[in-house]
Amino acid sequence: MTFLLLLLLLLIAAAAFVLSRRDLRIKHLSRPLYQTFRRILPRMSDTEREALEAGTVWWDGALFRGRPSARALHAIPAPRLSEAEQAFLDNEVETVCAMVNDWQVTRQDLDIPAEAWEYIKTRRFFGMIIPEAYGGLGFSALAHSAVVAKLSTRCSALSVTVMVPNSLGPAELLLHYGTDEQKNHYLPRLARGEDIPAFALTSPWAGSDAAAIPDHGIVCKGEWQGREVLGMRVTWDKRYITLGPVCTLLGLAFRLYDPDGLLGDTPDLGITCALVPSDHPGVDIGRRHFPLDAMFMNGPTQGRDVFMPLDFIIGGPSMAGQGWRMLMECLAAGRSISLPSSYTGMAKLTARTVGAYTVVRDQFRTRIHKFEGVAEALARIGGHTYLMDAARVMTAGAVDLGEKPAVVSAIVKYHVTERGRIVVNDGMDIIGGKGICLGPQNFLGRAYQQIPVGITVEGANILTRSLIIFGQGAIRCHPHVLDEMRAAQAADPEQGLADFDRAFWGHVRHTTCNALRAVGHGFTNALPARPDTAVAPEMVRYYRQLTRFSAAFATLADVSMLTLGGALKRRESISARLGDILSQLYLISATLKRYQDEGRQAADAPLAHWAIQDAFCRAQDAFTGVLANFPNRPLAWALRVLLFPWGRPFAAPSDTLSMAVADAISQPGGARDRLTQDAYVPHDPAEPVGAIEAAFTAVLDTQVLEARMREFEKAGRVPAADPRANVRDMAEAIHAAGGLTDDELNRIRARNALRDRVIGVDDFAPNLQGPSRTESAGDRS
Numbered sequence: 001m002t003f004l005l006l007l008l009l010l011l012i013a014a015a016a017f018v019l020s021r022r023d024l025r026i027k028h029l030s031r032p033l034y035q036t037f038r039r040i041l042p043r044m045s046d047t048e049r050e051a052l053e054a055g056t057v058w059w060d061g062a063l064f065r066g067r068p069s070a071r072a073l074h075a076i077p078a079p080r081l082s083e084a085e086q087a088f089l090d091n092e093v094e095t096v097c098a099m100v101n102d103w104q105v106t107r108q109d110l111d112i113p114a115e116a117w118e119y120i121k122t123r124r125f126f127g128m129i130i131p132e133a134y135g136g137l138g139f140s141a142l143a144h145s146a147v148v149a150k151l152s153t154r155c156s157a158l159s160v161t162v163m164v165p166n167s168l169g170p171a172e173l174l175l176h177y178g179t180d181e182q183k184n185h186y187l188p189r190l191a192r193g194e195d196i197p198a199f200a201l202t203s204p205w206a207g208s209d210a211a212a213i214p215d216h217g218i219v220c221k222g223e224w225q226g227r228e229v230l231g232m233r234v235t236w237d238k239r240y241i242t243l244g245p246v247c248t249l250l251g252l253a254f255r256l257y258d259p260d261g262l263l264g265d266t267p268d269l270g271i272t273c274a275l276v277p278s279d280h281p282g283v284d285i286g287r288r289h290f291p292l293d294a295m296f297m298n299g300p301t302q303g304r305d306v307f308m309p310l311d312f313i314i315g316g317p318s319m320a321g322q323g324w325r326m327l328m329e330c331l332a333a334g335r336s337i338s339l340p341s342s343y344t345g346m347a348k349l350t351a352r353t354v355g356a357y358t359v360v361r362d363q364f365r366t367r368i369h370k371f372e373g374v375a376e377a378l379a380r381i382g383g384h385t386y387l388m389d390a391a392r393v394m395t396a397g398a399v400d401l402g403e404k405p406a407v408v409s410a411i412v413k414y415h416v417t418e419r420g421r422i423v424v425n426d427g428m429d430i431i432g433g434k435g436i437c438l439g440p441q442n443f444l445g446r447a448y449q450q451i452p453v454g455i456t457v458e459g460a461n462i463l464t465r466s467l468i469i470f471g472q473g474a475i476r477c478h479p480h481v482l483d484e485m486r487a488a489q490a491a492d493p494e495q496g497l498a499d500f501d502r503a504f505w506g507h508v509r510h511t512t513c514n515a516l517r518a519v520g521h522g523f524t525n526a527l528p529a530r531p532d533t534a535v536a537p538e539m540v541r542y543y544r545q546l547t548r549f550s551a552a553f554a555t556l557a558d559v560s561m562l563t564l565g566g567a568l569k570r571r572e573s574i575s576a577r578l579g580d581i582l583s584q585l586y587l588i589s590a591t592l593k594r595y596q597d598e599g600r601q602a603a604d605a606p607l608a609h610w611a612i613q614d615a616f617c618r619a620q621d622a623f624t625g626v627l628a629n630f631p632n633r634p635l636a637w638a639l640r641v642l643l644f645p646w647g648r649p650f651a652a653p654s655d656t657l658s659m660a661v662a663d664a665i666s667q668p669g670g671a672r673d674r675l676t677q678d679a680y681v682p683h684d685p686a687e688p689v690g691a692i693e694a695a696f697t698a699v700l701d702t703q704v705l706e707a708r709m710r711e712f713e714k715a716g717r718v719p720a721a722d723p724r725a726n727v728r729d730m731a732e733a734i735h736a737a738g739g740l741t742d743d744e745l746n747r748i749r750a751r752n753a754l755r756d757r758v759i760g761v762d763d764f765a766p767n768l769q770g771p772s773r774t775e776s777a778g779d780r781s
Contacts, residue, residue, distance in 0.1 A: 030501040038488045038496075054328030055406025057477050058398050063585045064477035066514040066554030070531035070543050073589055078597040079397035085143035089678060092123045093147055097154040097680040103440040105157050105295050112157050112295075121193025126165040129172060134187035141333070141399035145341040145392055146678060152345025153679040156450050159342050160296035164242045165190065168327070168334035168458075169199040170251045170275055170314075177315040177326050186249065186275065198247035200238040200301050201327070211324060215254040217272065219262045219320075222307040230262060230317075231309040234274070237302045240457065245288050245299040250276045253327065256320055269321035274312040282306035294450045329404060331458075336395045336409040339454045343420030344392045345679070346447045347385040350427040352676040353443050353689055354381060355665035356696035357431055360758050365710075365727070367699075368430070369666040372655065377426040379658035382665040383610035384419040385675055390594035390611075391416055391587055407473040411583045414464045417454045424448050439762025439772045443688040466572040469579030474557060474568075477582075480507035481561070511558040518555045519642045521548035525649060536600045539592060542612050545649060546588055549619055552643045553581045556626060559639065563632055574629060580622035584615045591615070603671040606660035609653070616650040668700065685754060695754035702751050705744055712739040 059076070062068045081089070099116040120126065128144050130136025139147075144166055151159035165171060171190050174183055189195040206212040215236035222231050234254055244250070256272040258264065278285050283306060288299040310317040314326070355378060358369035368374050395412050398405050424447050428435040431444060438445045455461045459468065475482050483503035490496030521529055526548035535543055557578055560568055568575055595601075595608040623644070630636035653661075664671040682690040712718065712734050718725050724733040731748040734740050740748065762772035 026497065026501050030504065031497060033504065034488070034497050034500045038493075054325070054331070055404040055409070055476070058403045058405045058408060059394075059589060060405065060407045060411070060473060060582065060586060061477045061479070063550050063582060063589070064473060064554060064557070065479055065510070066517065066551040068546055068550050068585070068589065070535055071533040073593055074533055074535075074596055076394070076593065077397065077401070078593075079140070079142040079393055079400060081143055081146060082140070085139055085146070088137070088139075088143070089146055089150060092119075092125075093150050094680065096120060096123075096125070096158065097151065098682065100155045100158045101440075102155040102157075102446055103442075105155060106293060106446065110295055111297065112155070112161060116158065117161075120162060124191055124193070125162045126193050126196070127171075127191030128162075128166045130175070130187050130191045134183065134191055136187070136191035140396075141337055142393065142396040145337050145396040148338065148341035149345035149348065149392065150678045150680055152342040153349040156342075156446065156453075157295040159345065160242060160294075163338050163342065164199075165197050167338040168331055170197040170249055172330050172334065173199075173251065173273060173314050173326055174275075176330060177319060177322075179316045182275070182314065182316075190249070195249040196243055196247045197249045197251065198241050198243040198301075199251035199253075200236065200241045200244065201253045202238060202240045204237065204239055210253075210327075211271065213253060213255060213271070215252075217254050217256045217274075219256065219258040219260070219269075219310075220307075221262075224307070224309045229309050231307055231312075232256060233305045233307050235304050235306070237300070239300040240289065240298060241301055242296060242298045244301050245286050245297045247285065248278050250278050250283060250285070250301065251314075252276050253323055263317070263320060266321075271323035271327075272320050273314045273323035273326055274308065275314055276306075276308060276312055280306065280308065291453050292449050293446075294453060328406075331406075331409070333399050333404055333409070335413050335458050336399055336405060339458055340388070340392045340395065340412040340416040343417050343454055344385070344388045346420050346451075347381070347388050347423040348676045348679040349447065349689075350423050350444060351381050351385045351665050352672070352679050352681070353692050354378070354427040354430050355672065356692045357434075357758065358662075358666050360692065360695045360699050360755050361431075369662055372659070374430055375659050375662035376655075377430055378662035378665060379610055379653065380426050381423050382607055382661040382675065383614055383653070384423050386594070386604070386607040387587055387591050387611035387615065388416045388419050388423075389675075390590040394590040394593055407469065407477055407582075408586060410459065410464050410468045410472065411579075411586050413458060414461050414469065415583050415587060417461060421451045421455065424451055434759060434761055437761040437763075439764070441688045441691075441757070441760060441762050441772075443692065465579060466576040469583060470557075470575045471569065471579075473579065473582055474561060478557070479510060480504070507558075511555070511562075514551050514554040514558070518548070518551040521551055522643050522645050525646065535592075536595065538605060539595065539608070539612075542588065542592060542616075545616060546585060546592070548649075549581070549616070550585055552623070553578075553585065553619075555643065556581075556623070556639065559635070560626070560630075563635065574626055577622040577625040577629075581619050581626075584619035584622070588612050588615045588619075598674070601670065601674065603664065603669060604674060606657060606664055607671065607675065610657055610661045613650055613653045613657070617648075617652055620648050620650060668696075685757070688758075691754060691757045695751070695758045698751040698754050702747055705740070705748060709734050709739065709748075712737070 059073070062072065096116055096119050099119060100112050105112055124137050127136030128139040128147065130138070132138040148159055148163045151162055171187065174186055186195065190197055201210055203213040203215055205214050215238070217232040217234035219230070219232050221228055222233070224231060234252070236252060236254055252274050253271055256269040257267060258269055259267050263269070276283060282303050284302040285299070288297065291298055310320070313319055315322070358374055358378065359367055361368050369378060391412050395405065395408055398408065424444065427444050428448050435442065435444050435448065475485065480503045484500060484507065487496045487500035487503055490499065526544040529544045529547040531540060531543040560574065560578060564571060591608055591611050595604065598604065627636045627640050665675060681693055684690045685694040709731065713730065717739060718733050718737050722733045722736065724730070724736070731740060731745060731752070735745040764770065764772050
């Protein structure tokens with residue numbers, strides 16, 4: 001035994017000696033490893049490299065390193081709207097919301113009203129991201145996000161119409177890459193709404209594989225404005241182009257070829273982005289898609305052998321072939337804002353209306369929010385909405401700090417839209433038949449119909465989860481992997497070896513330290529992992545477990561990459577689950593930061609607790625899924641024991657916590673108002689949301705009368721033979737029996753009228769033409 005121990009110590013000493021001597025380490029270890037790595041690593045195409053290297057690494061890098069710092073999280077500036085931005089939200093956005101009726105848009109106008117279009121243009125809604133120097137509003141990403149979220153609580157057609165020109169498209173590409181001449185000409189026109197932009201990327205044959213678009217242009221000479229110029233003949237066939245049917249300025253992505261060498265020695269220049277006026281000869285727009293009854297303008301565009309000068313290229317001829325890099329660098333910002341904001345708006349609408357509905361609606365003589373089954377769904381609505389808004393704000397804040405968070409944008413796009421789907425589905429379950437009958441009084445059916453739209457666009461969710469989040473995160477966020485890949489593909493092998501030696505052994509140290517920390521946190525349940533700054537006492541446990549889970553994730557990610565290598569790219573389910581862990585850690589971080597930044601509101605604590613516990617449970621499920629399907633079974637067993645020796649540290653949120661969340665969103669107060677801040681709430685009770693708000697207030701104002709009526713009835717003072725002694729007309733019977741004064745009866749009648757409007761559904765003539773009966777009654781009243 002002593003001999004074996006001595007031999008082990010000698011081996012460790014020999015290894016330490018070799019590792020400490022750079023010349024010996026490179027000769028005996030790094031060079032053979034480097035040669036193997038160069039041989040097995042597939043060459044990256046230019047488009048793959050540009051996609052991988054696009055954007056910046058932000059808080060996702062801290063999570064991937066296994067060392068999230070509470071101090072660093074709190075040091076990220078809390079985003080705030082300026083006075084001008086808040087005023088725009090309170091006035092212009094409020095005004096345009098009042099101009100649009102979602103039912104009328106859907107069933108009569110098939111578009112937002114002309115006056116709303118004009119208002120959007122003249123009030124520079126299309127110029128939110130355009131600097132004031134070019135006539136735009138120069139708003140922050142947070143303001144852009146807040147506007148989209150609020151519009152989404154009113155009407156999807158309105159929201160998307162404003163969202164797209166401020167997302168990935170001509171304005172953003174011009175700001176980053178346009179020539180001075182292009183900026184000076186187009187940006188003021190876009191800001192004033194004189195030009196309506198659209199961007200055409202998606203091809204029927206390429207779909208999510210945007211880099212494979214078959215749309216192409218050939219560099220050639222042709223006639224333009226009466227003279228021969230160097231240009232290109234472009235052929236394209238695109239679909240799903242939002243605002244395409246009404247655009248005046250079409251952004252176009254295509255692959256540019258130069259077979260005659262008119263621009264140089266490269267025949268395949270690569271993907272190129274151009275700006276084409278929609279009235280340019282050969283441009284075909286105008287037809288519409290019909291995306292699940294949504295009325296935002298969306299449709300195909302085509303062109304065949306359309307000649308255009310090289311000056312149409314964004315950035316001019318020198319940017320020919322740079323389109324993919326341009327798109328990848330700009331996509332992160334747009335994807336961080338658009339869909340996360342619109343789905344957060346849907347969630348806020350659901351939380352506010354459905355929470356109130358459960359107080360207005362009763363069954364078995366009990367307000368339905370008191371039923372545990374309903375409370376469970378309300379808890380999901382409240383908890384997910386709190387987390388979604390936290391992620392929206394934190395990510396928009398990152399964009400305002402100058403980040404282009406490629407991995408984070410994929411995280412929020414996927415997880416906020418998926419949670420939005422859960423929230424709206426739960427809302428529909430609660431309101432039941434009210435939700436499935438479309439009509440002007442249905443406040444949720446439109447959102448339910450259109451939930452799948454956002455799931456499919458800006459990167460389909462299945463693709464985003466299974467390929468992008470971890471696939472890109474493992475390379476971009478890991479502190480060493482990208483350096484190893486660059487070294488392996490270096491043109492100078494000796495310089496590559498030196499770079500590889502530094503990156504690889506740094507990787508070894510990183511993995512070893514994380515593994516030791518993860519094991520230590522596992523066996524101690526992260527008790528020593530104290531936050532490195534003051535945090536809310538009720539949140540200390542979560543900061544500790546965030547550190548633990550992050551170290552465990554970093555270890556599992558490294559082991560997966562080491563053992564599976566290139567095969568990990570093909571093991572999409574394992575990659576997706578690893579991405580799920582990273583995503584949940586980011587969402588937990590955003591929720592903790594929201595709670596801290598908003599002053600640790602005690603009334604909001606149930607929402608934060610529920611959201612964080614649910615996210616930790618999802619992360620645990622993802623850990624379990626990876627290890628259950630890990631091909632190396634002994635290693636999977638060892639990792640399970642070392643990382644989670646005492647089993648799962650989190651259970652699903654308790655029934656007590658769920659009831660507290662349900663109360664928070666179904667009772668008036670600061671928690672409900674903060675959760676649904678900036679949702680559009682009309683005050684007109686003829687509006688479906690206005691009716692809910694009015695009925696909600698009326699029910700709460702008559703609670704004392706309701707309790708008295710119940711006691712009067714229980715005491716047997718209502719004549720059994722009175723036909724009015726039923727669930728609908730009990731107040732009339734009690735009034736006749738002397739249990740209510742005339743004034744009190746009128747208050748109950750007013751409440752009941754509002755209640756009946758809220759729970760009522762629309763009906764139509766047999767041919768579904770003409771106004772609904774609910775609508776007519778509302779008009780008469």
